[in-house]
Amino acid sequence: MKYIYIIVASLLLTATSCKDFLELPSEKDFDSSTIFEDVGKVEMAVLGAYTSTFNAELFYQFGMGTDECFSTEGETNSKNQVANYVFNPAISPTGTYTAMYAGVEQANVLIRNIPLMTITDDAEQDKLDILLGEAYAIRAMNMLHVVRHFGDVPYPTIPVVEMPDFSSSRVSRDTILDGCVRDLQQAIELLPWKGGSGMPIERVSKNAAYGLLARIALYAAGYSLRWDLDSYAPGSVQLARRSDTPRIQELYEIARDACKAVVDRGENELIDYETIFRDLVNGKYNKESMFEYGQKGADRNEARLGYTNGIFAHTQSFYNKSQPAMAALPTYYFEFEEGDVRRDVTISNYAITAESTHQMNTYANHMIGKYRVNWKADEGVSAAQRDINWIHLRYADVLLMYAEAENELNNGPTGVAKEMYEKVRLRAFQNDRSQIGETPSTYEAFRDAIIQERKLELGFEGWRRTDLIRWGILYEKLTATKQEITDLANHTGKYADVARYRAYQVTDAKAFNDPTIALDFVSLKNEPTATEKAELERQGYTILDMYGNTAAFFNNRFTANEVWVRNIFRGLEKNKVELFPLSTNTIDANPGLRGQQHPLY
Template sequence: MKRIVTILSIACLLATGSCKKFLELPSQSDYDSSNIFENADRVEMALLGAYTSVFNSELYYQFGMGTDECFSTEGETNSKNQVSNYVYTPATSPSSTYTAMYSGVEQVNVLIKNIPLMQPKTDSEKKKLDMLLGEALAIRAKNMLNVVRYFGDVPFPRIPVVDAGSFSSSRVSRDTIMDACVEDLQKAIALLPWKGESGLSVERISKNAAYGLLARTALYAAGYSLRWDLNSYSASSVQLSKRPDQARIKELYQIARDACKMVVDRGENSLIDYETIFRNLINGKYDNESMLQYGQKGADRNDAQIGYTNGFFSHTNSYYGKAQPAMAAFPTYYFEFEEGDSRRDVAIASYSITADSKHQMNTYASNTIGKFRVNWKAEKGIAVNKRDINWIELRYADILLMYAEAENEINQGPTAIAKDLYEQVRLRAFKNNKAKIGTTPTSYQGFRDAIIQERKLELGFEGWRRTDLIRWGILFEKLSQTKQDLLDLAGHQGKYANVDLFRAYKMTPANTFNDPLIAQEFISFKEAPEAIKKAELTAQGYTLLDMYSNQSIFFSNALTPTATWVSNIYRGLEKNKVEIVPLSTTTIDNNPGLTGQQHPLY
């Protein structure tokens, strides 16, 4: 796998947040332009250091759960479980994303200030410096989006701390921040080369990726968010709403639409087989669908732990070693995929690996995340939590769905191109069998609902569902319905009245890397088989599994309506409150400018 070289010493010089206490000012010598800004190669090393800030495990772990696709399997007193179920307090509020993103913003603010002051000696150096400036601008926008989508109105540093004189900043309107992020990405696009022209690794931001980030940012800027009066901080002013400027909202949808169109028209990216996307990702192979990945920065740096915390279960004594997820596929998610949808068994791992290296089928409650399963790797890796698996940040399918969504919003109904884009994603899911993709809705609301569902099926466990539901203004409603669906599944009633009660399957060896198994074949039973049938199955080498039981080697909890874990799903969910996470007590204490500026309902 191609690697971004990590220059930790330079990153440390540029980041007051990563190597110093957040409020300590660096000395002027830390920013000695005769060292860092001596030439384009040194600037590039500093930029590569800044890339380490753009992602952390909290983004897929705490913030990736609590959706209609993913739930926490940890105990109720665990802070990750609490965040997953919307039980927030300032004392326990997540802060790693906040700190990491601002660390990166500080690093690139130094670069954005100083790169334009450099005097390139050749045209090639000028071209390289332009590209590096474009990447720095895109990183700033990307990091600020991650802060805003969870914390709303936040400080917005646009210059290095050393120039500001202190880090004491109050909340800034998220609309101001998002508009500036849009502008940063537009500037970045003008400076960046297309992926096909640059030779850049997919771990770096090309023009293709920047267009995708622009579309994503514009859609968030146009969408719903939990807002309050920044003057009074009155609890009565808290409401889930869009920005008041309708003309700007439409303009943002147009920006998103045009950005996606540029990627589509360029033709460098394309859809590939769904399973292959993730087998490639796990094995460090790049393809035309993957547009941006977070790299592991070398074998000794894998703090993201992809495939360990967010993968499938593999027993510590198994051929593959330990994989111990702390999150799992929401039980009803499995049933949302239509018959023949090839994405289901890739996204959801319906089996685990036993201590004696066998594939053992999961119950409905114990299905895990299949996109990052470690048995699909070609080797074990240097440690069980350092499997050297990248995080996929942007795919071409996302471009197609954002394009279709923006078209629908602009025209208040799906255009021909919107329907075609949506159907491209659907067709890939059903192996190009057009008879299986159903009829595409023609009304605005019908198509909007279809996009909401399709993003869930297509992009499951990729870190966007929670805040997508918020930007659509439907988090509370969608999760309330999902909780009821879980209760119906647990009670074997409603639309789940006819799901399998038992499945018979054969345990097979799990003792090869690049394991070809996607999902085990099984025989369905709508009711408990009679004794004679059980005997026949046993004689034929089958294992009979009660799909509602606790017969699982991971999350061994029965699925019943009265089970504690079922009752406590989304237990803190409250509309017009939990859509924005409170700032942690430490975050406020470290920034005097935030004193008295906590989320009004906390």
């Protein structure tokens, strides 16, 4: 049983505590020939496999290049290039691909060996059933991450040492995603509901497995970039759904039923939107968050959540350094309707200066607000390692998936679809029904509403790029967004009345659990006169040119001819960039992939 060493070695190298529920024994306590003779050691192996379920690329490289988010790094930086669709096999991201397959191998070893274990009593059997269910869920979610970014890929379902050789070729993503659906259906049979089970949020419960099943079913039913796997002919590349229409309908039914199971169970609920993310950065749990990747401890902070994807905090500030490499597109701020509480949580309109004050951001440097360091109760392990979990799944997502599946199945929104959609809308407007507007009644209008609502609800949570692809609209949506950015920069079209200046008051940022959500401001359509300026300054206001370069971070002017504006989405090509090419090293390492590169690369 040599292959068991793979999982043990990975466990010892990468696993550590998730909110302190896991303490690893020393290496001498592991024996590759006896690990599956002890339930406790099997649990350690499962917990080790969870370390592969998340990678910084999922929110960083793959999280940019959307109608929400752009890269603040220079145009020659590979992450900026990936964010703007200027990629090739030499710079194609590899971290997620490698990490996900490591987890798949761990899951395969577990799935192969747990059923072969000798069981002594019912309690032990129940424990092993849960562990097996978790292994199925890990394999499914990891394969989704690979497929949604790379398409048809190798699909190992047995441990490496049982394979006839170490060469694996591409497999149709339909086959893979159908396998992931089966894995999660199996997991659901084995896993307990969260309530009363004692399952920590960093492990997959039945609730989470249902949500993950719905997600995978929607991806399996949606659009993706496809080509002929026999010829790899460039002319065969097209954005399309699978050809089996009855299966598409069946997948929507699976998604609908999975979401319904979670809603009917009643264990999860929507909570105050701001509280979701204040809880997140402080390691607190609530009924909306359904599954998180644990970042507790120095060894699990490699993703640098809150640093790369947070607000700017000067290295000399009270909170120490936070250095974002990604920010909110200027137009995203204006997508939120007046009164929508999500806007100022999702997008921070301030940065933290060296003097530990809140400084208002310009339109060009609005930052990601959900993971802001000043909302924490402490600094964390270090400036770049803040102990912030990553939310894989929350209840609002389940409600929106439920509404989407109902609309697809019935060629228009049912009463249930509208109810689920309105639950999310109402929370955004603090349950004021007069503010949410009329819910669309036709298929197309409701679909568009779901597309927009997911953008507002799930901003910067890592799903937007591939959501746009599964809807078949990435190119169209980003092309329209680029025009809107230009219009905002030129102060034309629907942005003609946007304020050019804001007056705000500088406030202190010198305490943890900072209550500041957003800085209040006075909108000034035009530059104030000398008299107006003097009066505002007398009242303690600072006047900011919202198109200028006075900023704590990313201090670039916002005009249409600025390089950073011109270069947004500069490599965008329809029916090409919807999938990444495999990296050169990935193909070189696997003989089965020779000659199987993305046909347009």
